[in-house]
Amino acid sequence: xxxxxxxxxxxxxxxxxxxxxxxxxxxxxxxxxxxxxxxxxxxxxxxxxxxxxxxxxxxxxxxxxxxxxxxxxxxxxxxxxxxxxxxxxxxxxxxxxxxxxxxxxxxxxxxxxxxxxxxxxxxxxxxxxxxxxxxxxxxxxxxxxxxxxxxxxxxxxxxxxxxxxxxxxxxxxxxxxxxxxxxxxxxxxxxxxxxxxxxxxxxxxxxxxxxxxxxxxxxxxxxxxxxxxxxxxxxxxxxxxxxxxxxxxxxxxxxxxxxxxxxxxxxxxxxxxxxxxxxxxxxxxxxxxxxxxxxxxxxxxxxxxxxxxxxxxxxxxxxxxxxxxxxxxxxxxxxxxxxxxxxxxxxxxxxxxxxxxxxxxxxxxxxxxxxxxxxxxxxxxxxxxxxxxxxxxxxxxxxxxxxxxxxxxxxxxxxxxxxxxxxxxxxxxxxxxxxxxxxxxxxxxxxxxxxxxxxxxxxxxxxxxxxxxxxxxxxxxxxxxx
Amino acid sequence: xxxxxxxxxxxxxxxxxxxxxxxxxxxxxxxxxxxxxxxxxxxxxxxxxxxxxxxxxxxxxxxxxxxxxxxxxxxxxxxxxxxxxxxxxxxxxxxxxxxxxxxxxxxxxxxxxxxxxxxxxxxxxxxxxxxxxxxxxxxxxxxxxxxxxxxxxxxxxxxxxxxxxxxxxxxxxxxxxxxxxxxxxxxxxxxxxxxxxxxxxxxxxxxxxxxxxxxxxxxxxxxxxxxxxxxxxxxxxxxxxxxxxxxxxxxxxxxxxxxxxxxxxxxxxxxxxxxxxxxxxxxxxxxxxxxxxxxxxxxxxxxxxxxxxxxxxxxxxxxxxxxxxxxxxxxxxxxxxxxxxxxxxxxxxxxxxxxxxxxxxxxxxxxxxxxxxxxxxxxxxxxxxxxxxxxxxxxxxxxxxxxxxxxxxxxxxxxxxxxxxxxxxxxxxxxxxxxxxxxxxxxxxxxxxxxxxxxxxxxxxxxxxxxxxxxxxxxxxxxxxxxxxxxxxx
Numbered sequence: 005x006x007x008x009x010x011x012x013x014x015x016x017x018x019x020x021x022x023x024x025x026x027x028x029x030x031x032x033x034x035x036x037x038x039x040x041x042x043x044x045x046x047x048x049x050x051x052x053x054x055x056x057x058x059x060x061x062x063x064x065x066x067x068x069x070x071x072x073x074x075x076x077x078x079x080x081x082x083x084x085x086x087x088x089x090x091x092x093x094x095x096x097x098x099x100x101x102x103x104x105x106x107x108x109x110x111x112x113x114x115x116x117x118x119x120x121x122x123x124x125x126x127x128x129x130x131x132x133x134x135x136x137x138x139x140x141x142x143x144x145x146x147x148x149x150x151x152x153x154x155x156x157x158x159x160x161x162x163x164x165x166x167x168x169x170x171x172x173x174x175x176x177x178x179x180x181x182x183x184x185x186x187x188x189x190x191x192x193x194x195x196x197x198x199x200x201x202x203x204x205x206x207x208x209x210x211x212x213x214x215x216x217x218x219x220x221x222x223x224x225x226x227x228x229x230x231x232x233x234x235x236x237x238x239x240x241x242x243x244x245x246x247x248x249x250x251x252x253x254x255x256x257x258x259x260x261x262x263x264x265x266x267x268x269x270x271x272x273x274x275x276x277x278x279x280x281x282x283x284x285x286x287x288x289x290x291x292x293x294x295x296x297x298x299x300x301x302x303x304x305x306x307x308x309x310x311x312x313x314x315x316x317x318x319x320x321x322x323x324x325x326x327x328x329x330x331x332x333x334x335x336x337x338x339x340x341x342x343x344x345x346x347x348x349x350x351x352x353x354x355x356x357x358x359x360x361x362x363x364x365x366x367x368x369x370x371x372x373x374x375x376x377x378x379x380x381x382x383x384x385x386x387x388x389x390x391x392x393x394x395x396x397x398x399x400x401x402x403x404x405x406x407x408x409x410x411x412x413x414x415x416x417x418x419x420x421x422x423x424x425x426x427x428x429x430x431x432x433x434x435x436x437x438x439x440x441x442x443x444x445x446x447x448x449x450x451x452x453x454x455x456x457x458x459x460x461x462x463x464x465x466x467x468x469x470x471x472x473x474x475x476x477x478x479x480x481x482x483x484x485x486x
Numbered sequence: 487x488x489x490x491x492x493x494x495x496x497x498x499x500x501x502x503x504x505x506x507x508x509x510x511x512x513x514x515x516x517x518x519x520x521x522x523x524x525x526x527x528x529x530x531x532x533x534x535x536x537x538x539x540x541x542x543x544x545x546x547x548x549x550x551x552x553x554x555x556x557x558x559x560x561x562x563x564x565x566x567x568x569x570x571x572x573x574x575x576x577x578x579x580x581x582x583x584x585x586x587x588x589x590x591x592x593x594x595x596x597x598x599x600x601x602x603x604x605x606x607x608x609x610x611x612x613x614x615x616x617x618x619x620x621x622x623x624x625x626x627x628x629x630x631x632x633x634x635x636x637x638x639x640x641x642x643x644x645x646x647x648x649x650x651x652x653x654x655x656x657x658x659x660x661x662x663x664x665x666x667x668x669x670x671x672x673x674x675x676x677x678x679x680x681x682x683x684x685x686x687x688x689x690x691x692x693x694x695x696x697x698x699x700x701x702x703x704x705x706x707x708x709x710x711x712x713x714x715x716x717x718x719x720x721x722x723x724x725x726x727x728x729x730x731x732x733x734x735x736x737x738x739x740x741x742x743x744x745x746x747x748x749x750x751x752x753x754x755x756x757x758x759x760x761x762x763x764x765x766x767x768x769x770x771x772x773x774x775x776x777x778x779x780x781x782x783x784x785x786x787x788x789x790x791x792x793x794x795x796x797x798x799x800x801x802x803x804x805x806x807x808x809x810x811x812x813x814x815x816x817x818x819x820x821x822x823x824x825x826x827x828x829x830x831x832x833x834x835x836x837x838x839x840x841x842x843x844x845x846x847x848x849x850x851x852x853x854x855x856x857x858x859x860x861x862x863x864x865x866x867x868x869x870x871x872x873x874x875x876x877x878x879x880x881x882x883x884x885x886x887x888x889x890x891x892x893x894x895x896x897x898x899x900x901x902x903x904x905x906x907x908x909x910x911x912x913x914x915x916x917x918x919x920x921x922x923x924x925x926x927x928x929x930x931x932x933x934x935x936x937x938x939x940x941x942x943x944x945x946x947x948x949x950x951x952x953x954x955x956x957x958x959x960x961x962x963x964x965x966x967x968x969x970x971x972x973x974x975x976x
Contacts, residue, residue, distance in 0.1 A: 022860075070958035072812070073886060087715065087842065110853075135882065139873040146867060155918055161916070171907050172870075174899035183885045184894065414884065447767075 005128045006063040007079045014123035014283035016143030036115035047093050059472040067467045074191040078132040084470040085129045095243045096122040099450040105270035117147040117478040128248045132183045135194040156232040163228035170225040174215035181208025201387040206264035209257045216249035217305045220279025231297035235342025242301045250308045259479045277406040279306035284413035292351040296421040297337045304330045310390030320394020321467040326388035331461050336373045336452045348433040358430030363440040378418040384459035420435035491557035499541040500570050504606035507534025508599045527598040533582045535574045535760035552650020552971050561615040564968040569612045569742045576735045577605040579826040582943035584727040597837040604630035608739035616676040617666040635724040647723025654716035662703025668696030678751040685754045689972030708740035710766045710796040711773035721789035730829030733792045734822035749972045756975030761803035771903040778910040784843045805887035811969030813883035820954045821875025827947030828865040846915040850917040859918045866911040876954025
């Protein structure tokens with residue numbers, strides 16, 4: 005029941021915002037913030053009462069949707085999906101708070117859609133039936149389309165069409181795969197459906213997730229969408245929505261298709277390695293701050309996929325930890341990019357520079373996040389990347405070498421972006437009267453940074469409380485009992 | 487003493503209610519004058535349709551065994567009853583949409599009578615049990631629609647639409663009739679089940695040619711490509727509520743009859759007609775979706791969308807299995823609701839702007855009228871097949887039926903063209919939520935008064951369109967009972 009609450013509380017909040025006669029930004033945005041904070045409290049309760057020692061699904065709800073084809077509304081949380089749901093809620097809190105502070109136009113539509121997006125994303129992380137999973141996966145698309153299209157930048161139109169068509173092509177192929185998989189097995193219930201050796205069905209799923217993540221070469225939609233979306237929507241998109249794809253790889257493609265995963269491992273690892281290096285190189289050459297974050301996001305998603313497809317304890321743990329890390333990092337970076345853009349009206353690094361002078365808080369926060377992002381030893385991202393590389397090393401040392409090179413590249417692009425914004429000569433777009441981070445902005449971003457620092461001290465907070473501590477066994481038994 | 491067939495009056499009750507309703511409306515139009523005439527006609531039409539639907543529901547619940555009516559010329563089974571309910575509810579939504587149509591109030595009595603007549607013809611058509619009643623039903627509803635298209639005689643576009651539909655439609659009917667003649671020539675039978683029995687010993691060339699021509703004739707009515715050329719022009723010119731009637735109800739009638747006719751009369755040639763239909767699916771999907779991309783007029787976009795949906799709806803018939811029957815009926819329900827809803831929004835905008843509604847004309851609707859804008863967005867997203875609308879489930883069922891048949895390739899084609907369709911459906915959503923252009927289309931004569939009837943139709947369309955996403959199980963149970971009586975070849 006609790007999971008159902010987690011999914012539908014934001015959606016009901018969205019309906020309330022749409023139908024109540026709220027007059028102002030503060031009312032609509034305030035209500036949205038209240039709802040998502042209540043959601044956060046609910047999640048904290050769920051995490052506190054979660055039985056980490058027990059394998060299998062918890063907070064489960066099942067009710068028949070239509071019996072003829074064996075489809076039911078079944079939701080619940082595993083230990084690892086609990087963390088991803090928490091990530092979703094945390095990033096949503098930050099994004100909604102930031103949106104309220106910025107004061108988006110047409111607030112009722114805007115905040116309703118943000119809440120709807122949060123609910124649908126939690127739905128993806130908790131669905132235990134293929135069709136329910138698919139419905140939530142598609143439901144994320146609608147609010148994103150509108151949020152980017154209406155509140156986005158000047159080229160938002162082209163960006164949204166590209167984004168939607170790309171993802172829909174993938175997800176429709178996934179629908180074909182779902183129908184085939186479910187009818188073959190006679191049920192769509194993921195806890196009972198078992199495994200399959202069909203390469204075609206596996207590819208139907210894998211391509212959909214590869215587009216959504218994105219994995220090279222399916223990333224064509226990414227730079228435009230991330231650049232044109234409002235900062236906080238980019239934060240949701242890259243921080244949370246992309247994680248649904250990584251989660252899909254882990255939860256459906258890898259665990260239910262062990263044979264094809266084995267067969268396709270080299271292909272997928274190759275593509276992801278190319279994407280890892282390619283994204284990092286492009287991030288290094290981007291002219292604008294958001295471009296850097298966008299392509300680094302491509303690179304990081306490829307790294308997560310590499311970790312997952314190692315399919316061993318270290319790789320899976322690393323992939324999961326890195327999902328949470330990257331979600332927090334990229335959300336924080338996009339929000340910071342938004343803060344910078346609001347002050348200077350540009351993200352063009354040629355026009356920025358010298359912002360650290362007189363703005364100590366902005367400089368400190370940006371540097372802290374940046375340093376974690378480049379995986380400095382001791383940071384949570386370091387822990388995640390180390391586990392990923394350690395895991396994939398077992399599958400061939402070559403993959404690990406590529407990964408290590410990419411980490412060096414990450415340091416290059418991150419430091420370049422930080423210094424281009426904060427240090428060097430004062431750029432033409434920067435003036436002394438532009439203020440430091442305001443308390444509200446800090447209030448949105450700082451919690452994300454705090455969680456990152458916390459995970460830096462205690463990455464085991466996640467890795468020791470996931471997959472019932474035996475990732476490879478959990479995946480091979482479809483998370484039921486090792 | 488002439489031997490007369492026994493007539494099952496109870497089984498005929500839905501038709502009788504409709505026919506009596508038509509007469510009542512015509513009489514009311516004679517006796518009631520002025521503005522009350524419109525209200526009287528509408529109320530009578532709604533009551534008649536509700537009565538016919540109620541009669542069909544009673545028949546559905548009371549009697550599960552199929553039986554012939556009037557010497558087996560018609561068949562009464564649960565499939566017919568369920569389809570009658572769908573047609574009547576669609577008719578109710580259309581009447582509500584039509585209520586405040588500004589033109590030709592003088593002829594309003596005739597309009598409602600003709601809408602009922604069209605619905606009645608379709609109801610007759612889908613219950614046809616031999617080639618003669620099939621053709622009679624087809625002509626009955628087609629002639630009503632020809633007139634309805636041109637009912638606003640002061641608009642040349644409407645006249646053009648009616649004339650085009652008349653010519654092309656008659657051509658289609660002609661082909662269908664010719665095909666019937668060939669099938670009769672080959673088998674010596676007119677009754678569907680007798681054709682099935684006689685076909686193994688029949689002249690194959692004659693029979694197959696006849697079958698092909700019958701499929702072409704039905705394809706015309708279902709506006710499946712390549713027999714769709716009339717659709718965009720006719721939908722564009724006809725009064726929008728009538729376009730809604732054609733998009734929703736005609737499609738229901740043509741496709742349900744196609745399912746009944748092909749499975750009952752041609753089980754021997756199932757391989758042949760399923761493959762033929764799968765070709766029609768591909769052509770309809772390609773033509774409808776690609777054609778829609780080039781349009782600016784919203785009614786033309788909806789017309790092409792209806793062509794592409796003909797493709798999706800033919801999929802389950804092409805699958806030729808019982809799951810396909812369930813899929814077809816399930817898909818038709820949200821599809822009909824969304825179609826009427828979308829045309830209702832266009833109707834509303836048309837009355838406001840007093841000119842054909844283009845994408846530019848939709849601009850700003852979402853902000854000026856949040857409810858109507860949001861409804862239009864839901865209808866368009868529903869047509870794509872996104873949750874939470876019933877078409878999502880309909881597509882899922884259609885794909886499942888194809889998978890059971892083993893036609894994964896057709897599923898993939900369906901998926902690809904769904905992706906293409908996103909571009910124009912989202913184009914409408916974008917138009918609804920974009921700002922009005924600088925050449926702002928000022929509403930002529932101020933905003934129209936609130937149209938409660940039309941709003942009710944839109945709400946009902948939303949309720950059906952979204953409700954079918956959630957209440958799948960009860961609906962599927964009803965549909966399964968209805969479609970299980972047909973002899974599926976696969």
